[in-house]
Amino acid sequence: MPDYVLGVPRYANTAPLYHFLEQGDGIAFRYGVPTELNRWLLEGSVDLSLVSSYFYLANADKLRPLPDFSVADLGPVYSVNLFHTRPWRELRSVALTTESATSVRLLRYLLEADGVEPEYTGEQGGLELLERYDGVLLIGDRAIATYAGLLERIPESVHHIPREFTGPQGARLWVSDLSMQWYERTRLPFVFAVWATRRDEPPPPEVVRRLRAARSLGLGNLAAVAGTEAERLGVPERLMQHYLWNFRYHLEAPDRLGLQTFARAVGLPYPGDYWDV
Numbered sequence: 646m647p648d649y650v651l652g653v654p655r656y657a658n659t660a661p662l663y664h665f666l667e668q669g670d671g672i673a674f675r676y677g678v679p680t681e682l683n684r685w686l687l688e689g690s691v692d693l694s695l696v697s698s699y700f701y702l703a704n705a706d707k708l709r710p711l712p713d714f715s716v717a718d719l720g721p722v723y724s725v726n727l728f729h730t731r732p733w734r735e736l737r738s739v740a741l742t743t744e745s746a747t748s749v750r751l752l753r754y755l756l757e758a759d760g761v762e763p764e765y766t767g768e769q770g771g772l773e774l775l776e777r778y779d780g781v782l783l784i785g786d787r788a789i790a791t792y793a794g795l796l797e798r799i800p801e802s803v804h805h806i807p808r809e810f811t812g813p814q815g816a817r818l819w820v821s822d823l824s825m826q827w828y829e830r831t832r833l834p835f836v837f838a839v840w841a842t843r844r845d846e847p848p849p850p851e852v853v854r855r856l857r858a859a860r861s862l863g864l865g866n867l868a869a870v871a872g873t874e875a876e877r878l879g880v881p882e883r884l885m886q887h888y889l890w891n892f893r894y895h896l897e898a899p900d901r902l903g904l905q906t907f908a909r910a911v912g913l914p915y916p917g918d919y920w921d922v
């Protein structure tokens with residue numbers, strides 16, 4: 646039998662889900678950025694994948710999620726950030742990460758809601774893009790590493806997260822956390838990703854059992870996961886721990902409501918049907 650292929654973004658924020666999942670015994674991983682994984686799942690080159698929530702919603706006629714897995718947050722996420730050198734309401738040009746489907750759509754929604762309509766350009770890169778754009782949207786490892794690089798010291802509490810910095814050439818640099826903005830508008834969690842399969846290919850229960858066991862181990866040993874990821878990214882371990890314990894990995898009722906509210910916000914249907922597994 647060929648291996649059952651899991652699509653995994655190699656991001657610190659997903660590591661608690663797969664750090665303790667062994668490849669082998671019928672399971673293989675394929676790593677990619679979310680936009681690649683989205684495509685691979687539809688094309689059939691992965692079988693069960695973490696996919697961008699927006700991509701799932703836009704393709705809900707073809708995809709179906711697991712009932713109890715998410716990459717979500719209530720309030721700040723720290724790694725889905727618009728870094729900008731002009732105030733939010735005065736943005737004219739924004740460079741968008743090409744790694745994400747969800748955060749790109751979320752940013753557009755949030756800016757439109759405030760009557761802001763900059764020109765958007767897909768770009769790969771980091772803060773150096775601010776030489777050419779008023780803002781740059783980053784997600785995942787690049788976003789958390791960039792944010793960590795700006796911090797002078799590690800905040801002691803989630804209530805003390807600096808949002809204003811001095812950027813290149815002494816200019817003001819703002820960091821807008823999109824999940825926090827979503828929370829301020831809706832008071833709901835924001836779901837960034839779900840595990841999904843194609844609708845005609847139910848997930849094998851044994852694979853789901855192994856995923857759940859791996860998540861239990863990952864969350865139960867978060868310090869170990871954070872240590873590995875902090876070293877990989879070169880960010881302080883305490884910051885990585887703080888970052889990871891803030892995620893919601895279980896797609897609970899408030900997360901589903903957040904997902905449904907996001908669907909409505911962007912004009913997509915919310916099927917709300919999950920695998921019974």
Ligand SMILES: C=C(O[C@@H]1C=C(C(=O)O)C=C[C@H]1O)C(=O)O
Binds near residue numbers: 696744784
């Ligand atoms: C919160 C994040 O979650 C990720 C964001 C995704 C997206 O925007 O498409 C997809 C997978 C998640 O792991 C992040 O990477 O910062």
